[in-house]
Amino acid sequence: MRLIRKIYQSFIDKPFKEGMVLNGRYVVLNIIGAGSYGIVYLCNDLKTEENRVVKQLRPSKRRNKKEIGLFENETSVLGRLNHPNMPSLYEAFSDNEYFFYVMSFIEGDNLEDLIFFKKKTFNERESLLILDQLLELVDYLHKKDIYHQDLRIPNILLKNNEPFLIDFGLSKKGATAAPIQSPASSLQKKQEGILEMKQQDYYDLGEILLYLLYTTYSSKNKKALPWTEELSLEMQTVYLLKRLLGINKHYTDISEISADLHAALKANEKAHSP
Structure with missing residues (x-):
């Protein structure tokens, strides 16, 4: 059962390729992380020409209420932060039932x-x-x-x-x-x-x-x-x-x-x- 789930996830959770434009604004540069419920991309913002981090809820999790709740909680927490040593939330959006949020890129x-x-x-x-x-x-x-x-x-x-x-x-x-x-x-x-x-x-x-x-x-x-x-x-x-x-x-x-x-x-x- 676990093997079947992994195969399903590997098929469903294919990350976006370099050059893909998300929400008509964020150009994917590369993948900088992948966790149990999210895929993290380094993107370039076409409007500001600055680099941003875009986190996507794994497609295999998008119908899981618990995982959606975790994703929304993280977005909510980031929205309350205003500190130079922590990421800033810019926006959250969904596209074809895919969930994303955008935050500042901290280089280091x-x-x-x-x-x-x-x-x-x-x-x-x-x-x-x-x-x-x-x-x-x-x-x-x-x-x-x-x-x-x-x-x-x-x-x-x-x-x-x-x-x-x-x-x-x-x-x-x-x-x-x-x-x-x-x-x-x-x-x-x-x-x-x-x-x-x-x-x-x-x-x-x-x-x-x-x-x-x-x-x-x-x-x-x-x-x-x-x-x-x-x-x-x-x-x-x-x-x-x-x-x-x-x-x-x-x-x-x-x-x-x-x-x-x-x-x-x-x-x-x-x-x-x-």
């Missing part, structure tokens, strides 16, 4: 390619500084009641050593404004759900920090050891990581993370000052 290498293919390294201070910038982006989202839920190194672009956040396909919107008539238990569940989404983003930030820190690690042991033994880090950085990853008490607020992050930066600066 994602962290996954930088780390694994270009072998870029980040020392402890550089890693903490990137986390500091990412924390500002996540804080912006959380203040808008948006939770990314997919903070991973492929979804972070680096341009001039500045991180940009992309791919909001799994993002969720919270419910901070509960109706007055809501029962206390219902309000409590909403608050617990929001805290859980926050902590998922915090955990993901911890994993990103680990990826960055491991870029300077050279294994001398045949046996893999826990990161606490493999990495030589300042005590404050270890404390920060343990809380982000939930090994120690979970963070509940970004201000807590920011305070510990700046303590780690200060300790690192002191340790390496002449």
Whole structure:
């Protein structure tokens, strides 16, 4: 059954070829990504002569209410963003029951390619500084009641050593404004759900920090050891990581993370000052 589904999808989900014009405006230059429910194209906007990113819901998913819902949710989230380090939504359109949306093109290498293919390294201070910038982006989202839920190194672009956040396909919107008539238990569940989404983003930030820190690690042991033994880090950085990853008490607020992050930066600066 799974094989039949894959064959069906490969037949139905043929991407548009280079030169194809979408919505009478966007010329396909190439495919820059393909996920479980979307195909992403780099296009040239004939009206502005600027490059844009056009995301298409896979044709095989266009009659699936859940997948359409995810696509519409992502479009809705992007429409609420107004940040220079995140994509801007220009428009959404449909053509012959194909669904698309158009967003800004952010040029840069994602962290996954930088780390694994270009072998870029980040020392402890550089890693903490990137986390500091990412924390500002996540804080912006959380203040808008948006939770990314997919903070991973492929979804972070680096341009001039500045991180940009992309791919909001799994993002969720919270419910901070509960109706007055809501029962206390219902309000409590909403608050617990929001805290859980926050902590998922915090955990993901911890994993990103680990990826960055491991870029300077050279294994001398045949046996893999826990990161606490493999990495030589300042005590404050270890404390920060343990809380982000939930090994120690979970963070509940970004201000807590920011305070510990700046303590780690200060300790690192002191340790390496002449």
